[in-house]
Amino acid sequence: MSAVYDKAVGKTFVDGLRSVFLVDDAFPNFGDMFKSERTLRRFKEKERAAALYGEFRKRQLPCDIENTFRKGDIKMVERMRKCDLIVLDFHLDADDLDNTKSIEILQRLAESRHFNTVVVYTKADDLVDVWLDIAANLRSDLAFDGFLDGHEAELDWWKAADSKDWDRPTAEVMAQFMTGGLAGVSKDARTEIIKGLSIKGGGIDRDLLAEAWLRQNVAKRQNPPTEELETDQGGNHGLQGKFTRNGPHWIQCRGCFIAIIKKQDANEVRHLMSGLHAALLDWKPNFLQLLVSEIQNNLELESFAADPRLFSDLERQIGLSHYLLSELEEDGDQTAAVESVIDRMVETLRHRISSDTQLRGFAGKVLTDIRADLGDGIKSADTLENARVLAHTDLKFDPTRVMFLLNSFLSTEHFSKSRITTGTVFRDGADYWMVTSPACDLTARKAGSASTWASSLHPVKAMMAIKLDLVDEAKSLKNATQGRHAFIVKDKEFFPLRIFDEQTSQPAPEMFFTLDAGKTRFVPGKMATFKAVRIARTDLTKFPKLVGQQEFAVVGQLRANYASRVLQLTGAHFARIGIDFFKGA
Structure with missing residues (x-):
């Protein structure tokens, strides 16, 4: 460089x-x-x-x-x-x-x-x-203990073998294994390891035994x-x-x-x-790592709390305090009120950082230099290969996973809110939905005057959600630019979810009644949950009815602008007008 x-x-x-x-x-x-x-x-x-x-x-x-x-x-x-x-x-x-x-x-x-x-x-x-x-x-x-459990033939061979005569992997091979797994070990090195194990007989996974030998050598160094x-x-x-x-x-x-x-x-x-x-x-x-590090440096160096253009000005503080008290008075929910104020502050910081001229200048100079240094390495016909070069990695990658993760990053965010909101994706078993009610309808405050139906149900909230279909990853990516899919990643599991019907491009809305205004509950290591009553037909021979109270798990959350788009399209679906025409002979 x-x-x-x-x-x-x-x-x-x-x-x-x-x-x-x-x-x-x-x-x-x-x-x-x-x-x-x-x-x-x-x-x-x-x-x-x-x-x-x-x-x-x-x-x-x-x-x-x-x-x-x-x-x-x-x-x-x-x-x-x-x-x-x-x-x-x-x-x-x-x-x-x-x-x-x-x-x-x-x-x-x-x-x-x-x-x-x-x-x-x-x-x-x-x-x-x-x-x-x-x-x-x-x-x-990369522990060795238990690695061969469930592989009977390989475990029996291992127990009978004598490892005293096996060559220990070189430091370079051990480094390849610990940074890239067995796939990261060069083909020649894997061949030498398998040859050195002197495996005889059929029906034995030689790669599995090679990895077991590498794991055992890693384990010898582990405390x-x-x-x-x-x-x-x-x-x-x-x-x-x-x-x-x-x-x-x-x-x-x-x-x-x-x-x-x-x-x-x-x-x-x-x-x-x-x-x-x-x-x-x-x-x-790489460029992104440098940029994130420099953003972190800016956050730690600048005293945003003492900047009069942001929060330290007393008049602004009085205004924000008034906003907080108003939220508390209307909702009566302190967690939601604090969450709302934090969202406003963080959004202000985001705009401040993204418009920082020194940060932009730093990023621009570094990117220009990296592009010039890489030259033709990022100008091939394979755009993902160019991206790999720009990311400074030699690791093999799965193009499908890369594009799914990219779409997920662009369109979704980690869900950590105290209540479900527009764009929240939730599930019950193998069934998935997305909230399409306006966010203002899902707050703790009472809706309208005391005489309205919505107010009389409080804190139960009527909520619209559209049914989603879990589809194939490759198919969802093929049609990604049509905006018909949600790309959710939760705990390393991918959820490609179709939002609109493939033929009609229409949503499939359903009615729910959320309890406690859609308040979510968090348990460490598990998905956030909320309780609601669903209107559904449990028996095809009978009329639809309210299904008993259920607990639904939150899978993910669309970013605000993506959620607003789905809300708008769903609203257009409800606002459609059917008119009659007859086709001539």
Whole structure:
């Protein structure tokens, strides 16, 4: 990449760092520094700690030091997370042999919602070995135990085999496996592994046994599972990383970027920061990653709360407070009122960020530079291949999944509202619907005067929803530009849902009565739910009637403009006028 790109990486990922947290059992923390000389003598590297602290201060980076970590100390990890750069000693024990504590810290940082930049600073002679230890423990989904369960022939073969004569996979092959799964291992390497297993007989899945051997080698590096730690691996894309014998060693895993750097005695901070920058450049963050990082920097640097053009002006605060009280008075629902105010504030911030001239200038320069650098690589007839090159990835991808995820991102958002609203997609078993009542009809406030039918039903709300059909992914994508489908992704499951009839392009509306004005209930690990009564024909020989109270699960939510479009088209369906004509002979 060019100097413009290198400078952009440094600006957003390195220059954006504003504080440092040093974690090393050989360093005295600030409390220890004010104790006796005898206490200070216990710390073997107090001079190194002082030098690092002093150099970071010269770079205007506030610095904290910690020298103890107890297993399961979540509060300490939370303190670390609040710093932009964490410099972590890989062996947090007196003998410099045990990596259990540092591995747990890295696992917890990877699972945090904050993006953490970590330098693993180590005396280890073999940085590749450190890389493999960290990667194996961040890929806890590559466990060996239980992998062959359910594969009787392969399990019987494995139990009878003697692994002593098998060649251990090379570090390069292990890295390929941990970053890309078995599909990420080169064809030649897979062939060599299978050949080395000396598998005889038919009816045995050789690829499965090759993966089992790789998993067993990963498992040998894995520490005992960390308690109360939930991981979302994200499949084979959960971990990226690379090492070169005389170059950068780095891992990017979920919420963590880790640079592995060998300790040296002279110019340590310069050595650390240049090593971090080199690792980031080797990672090659793409344009979107750079842009998101720069947006995050802008959010953290600017005091939006103190900007008189936004929220700090007292008259604006009085106005927003009046809006909040009005919402409370009308609805009587504090959660919904707060949600409404937050929506308004976030929308204001969104417009402020998107119109920031410096951010636009930064993005424009970087994109121009990347396009020029990639040249013909993004000008082929295959537009998705061009996109892969622009995304800086060599991983194989499924075009159908890519386009489905793109359409889902453009048209839907995560549902987290206190009440269902226009565009909410919900289900009961294999049946799906989308709310097409105006959002103002689904609030907690009473509708109209006390004498109206709608008001007399309060807090039950009459609601219109259109029936959706679950269809084939490929078919929904083929007709995506017609705007007849909803592309919902929920917990990695795809829901291609047809909104309008394929022949008539008309919606199929149904009537519901929501209880408690469509209030949603959230249970961790499950879909949000709401209760409603549906009008349906349960017996084809009888008239339709109210079906008993049911609990429906929320699958997803259309973005506001997409939901408004469906609402408009459904309204046009109700407003249609039938007229009579006769065709001539």
